[in-house]
Amino acid sequence: MGAQVRMAVAEPIRSRTPLIGRDDELAEVRMRLTDPRVRLLTVTGPVGVGKSRFVAALAEDVSPAFEGGGGYLDLTDTEPARDLDDLVAESMTDLSTAASGFPALPRDQRFLLVLDGCDRLTATLATRLTGLLSAYPQLTVLVASPARLGIYGEVVVRLALLQVPDPTQAADPAALSQIPAVRLFVERTQAIRPDFRLTDANQAAVAELCARTDGLPLAIELLAARMALSSPQRLLAELDRDIGSLAGSGSDTLSRHHSMMAALESSLDLLSADERLLIGRLAVFAGYFDAAAAAAVGGTTPEQTCQLMAGLMDKNLLRTAECPDGDLIFRLFRLTRRYLLQDLQQTEDYRAIRRAHAEYVLALAASGPDSRGLDRAPQLELVGSWHEDILMALTYLDESGDKVSMGRLASALRDHWRTGWLTEGIRWLTGSGRLTPQGAGVLGELLIEKARLDAAEHGYSGDLVAADRLSGTEQGAALLDLAGYLFAANHGEQASRLTEAALREFTRHQDMRGIAHARYVLADIASSAGDRKKAIRLCRKALSGLRELPDPAGHAAGLERLAVLLIGGPGCARKELEQAVCALGAAAGLRASTGHVAPPALSTAVVYAESLARAWLGDQAVDECLAAGAAQPADRAIAEAITPAERQPTVRPRSLARQRNEHLLTRREWEVAELVACGMTNREVARRLGIAEWTAVNHLRKIMRKLDCSSRVQVAGWITQRGRNAHDEAEAG
Secondary structure (H helix, E strand, O other): OOOOOOOOOOOOOOOOOOOOOOHHHHHHHHHHHOOOOOOEEEEEOOOOOOHHHHHHHHHHHHHHHOOOOEEEEEOOOOOOOOHHHHHHHHHHHOOOOHHHOOOOOOOOOOEEEEEEOOOOOHHHHHHHHHHHHHHOOOEEEEEEOOOOOOOOOOEEEEOOOOOOOOOOOOOOHHHHOOOHHHHHHHHHHHHHOOOOOOOOOOHHHHHHHHHHOOOOHHHHHHHHHHHHOOOHHHHHHHHHHOHHHOEOOOOOOOOOOOEHHHHHHHHHOOOOHHHHHHHHHHOOOOOOEOHHHHHHHHOOOHHHHHHHHHHHHHOOOOEEEEOOOOOEEEEOOHHHHHHHHHHHOOOOOHHHHHHHHHHHHHHHHOOOOOOOOOOHHHHOOOHHHHHHHHHHHHHHHHHOOOHHHHHHHHHHOHHHHOOOOHHHHHHHHHOOOOOOHHHHHHHHHHHHHOOOHHHHHHHHHOOOOHHHHOOHHHHHHHHHHHHHHHHHOOOHHHHHHHHHHHHHHHHHOOOHHHHHHHHHHHHHHHHHOOOHHHHHHHHHHHHHHHOOOOOHHHHHHHHHHHHHHHHOOOOEEHHHHHHHHHHHHHHHHHHHHHOOOOOHHHHHHHHHHHHHHHHHHOHHHHHHHHHHHHHOOHHHHHHHHOOOOOOOOEEOHHHHHHHHHHHOOOHHHHHHHHHHHOOOOHHHHHHHHOOOHHHHHHHHHHHHHHHOOOOHHHHHHHHHHHHHHHHHHHHHO
């Protein structure tokens, strides 16, 4: 092996402490660099990531594998115009020139040339190194650069940021100390404070500090240097106030930059004027954004934006993440954003950029679940990042006095608030002034979900939403939405009171659809309370009110609702049953002709009601009634449905009490079975009998086992069939 050549132009930055968190990268790059097919390897990454230390450690490790030796050239202070020619052109092209301090490169032995400090010379180096690599076929060049050189055959290695902890996840000090960013902070702190340890008291602040740096080694070392007279908690407060607190000296870091502000400015100096303008505006985003978002705040065309962002990515000023569909999203490094945001806030364009940002977030929120909207964030596990931008947009709209847009944005974020931000969602909605019906409904749902039913009711009757913020049919719709949530939460009395208020508001403004909707809700409440007659009466009135409106879907739903009530009663006259089944047939005909599909809950209820009707009337009679109903014009079907059928002797399942002992059902089991045959749910059965829902479930299981039934429908069928037999026997007797 030839002599190891050492040059005199500069000394490499030697790592006097171990490189933390770089073992895998060193192994991978070592393997690539020793491959004879790799002639040029560029180590790149954001400023402060430790490129110089990495290439120095790597060169020292691999240079013995190069029989011709290795050399190091620091170009930090080289002027692009002239000194580069002197040091590169003369020293590398006419390598016999002793004045260069660099011996001749061997042509027949592998030689490793390390170039550091190339920040301002990437364009010139690309030309010079192309010729040099052609002239010396045994030469391998290792470059530390803020951006790739763009030479054919160049292998680019981007140094990753050190892994940081998640401040929101609890971890014991021992586990936290193994995370590379924390390990670096602790080791550098112990160099000046040997007694420092991670404890339960300081671990949260240390985790947050490391997260704020994004795992940038320079920032972590500068933070650790301040621990001589400080604490993690105090450092966190200082960092919140001023990024300039990240400063030190040559004794604190081996980096050529002794402050983060100087490091960031040196990186930004490499940008073109257009790139600098765009990245300054991108600081308005707190989290990830895509190219469309960048164009929205950048004031550039999509094509220009993509071109400029490509340049920012090459210079390692943007972080990227890949979406499931392959698209890229971007974000600024936290410290870079802090630095740029301070400058942006001093510009005349700041408010206009904030407005553009808020409008973009609003457009995303309103774009719905099937588009590239905010609900992609949960799928990409970026909800927290989007959350920051949501709050920024809402804050701007609030401060600018645009309560209408603020309310629209807060209302459109229903699903987002429900992923863990209920309190914030309620706060923003209640502060939005007059809400739309959608916003009022979202607020009600959030309040219900947070188990604040009293506050929710108060909100819709007074301070939160009520008459001083909504008026007319908007108020009615808001009250009705909340009533629905209250009813679903088993607060029937409150739901009934709000629905009555909504009905009065709709009636005052002659809103027939609103009136019908309110009556349907009241019918549901009455049915749940066991007042079937009232429920049927309300349902008929609602359907009658819709009769003159051109609303096939509403007509179908009304017919189905009424039929379900008629069939599910505890005592059913045959004529009533036939009328109800005809209504189901008419509804099916309307849905078939218009393509409207019943909501899932109503569709399930219709299927169940039809199964009960078949148990009462038999398949042939039901099929005939369905066909007759489907053949009727809608107006005639509605007219017949809202006209009570003639009363005839009814078949009452409760009359089966005489036969209790025949199948060993207890008295309570008979009561449960009869109510199941009426179409009641377990909850409704429990409410009617005054027992717990779980008790009702247990009774039903015992009934199914004794009757050898596998479903509720079979239990209902058995009960109704036995009821028909009992009725026939009574008439025969």
